[in-house]
Amino acid sequence: MTIEQHELYEKRTKEMETIANIIEALPINEQWIKLFTAMAYYRGWRKLPEHKQEKLINIAEQNSPSVATIVEQRHTKLSLDKIERIATVVTDEADRAKIRDYLLNLSWENAKKSINLIIASYEDQAA
Known part of the structure; x- marks a missing residue:
């Protein structure tokens, strides 16, 4: 590993540690913390600005833990915007149940x- 590569690795590691610390400090359930930390890592988030933190809190408050489990296990492609829209726009529990069923039983497309x-x-x- 060259010096430049090592410096870049150190920088990325510090960015990820910072993001993980921010997520862990959010007032949300442990399951959502785990999911959001994994999303940050796998999606390569470099920063976690205030508006994105608010989005994470909103998602965690509006969705049940079962949604976190489904997203974590099956559909890592589901964007934060889509999760937030499900949480805030879809108000009927029957429709939310349909969405959970779709995520569990259908292909991503x-x-x-x-x-x-x-x-x-x-x-x-x-x-």
Whole structure:
């Protein structure tokens, strides 16, 4: 490993440690902390600005732990924006249950299409 590579590795390690410390300090359940830390690592987050921290808290407060488990185990492609929209836009528990079923039982592409349709129906009602 060259000196430049080692310095870059040290920098990235410190960035990840900083993000992990910020996530651990958020007032959220341990399961969400674990999920968000894994997302930060696997998605290569470099920073965790205030607005993103608020988004994480909002997601954790609005969703059940079962959603965290499903996302963690099955669908790492589900974006924070999509998780937040599910948490804030979809208000009916029956529709949230459908979304959980889609995530568990469908391929990512089919689950994404079905989830987008549910979210769109709520956004159409609001318009």
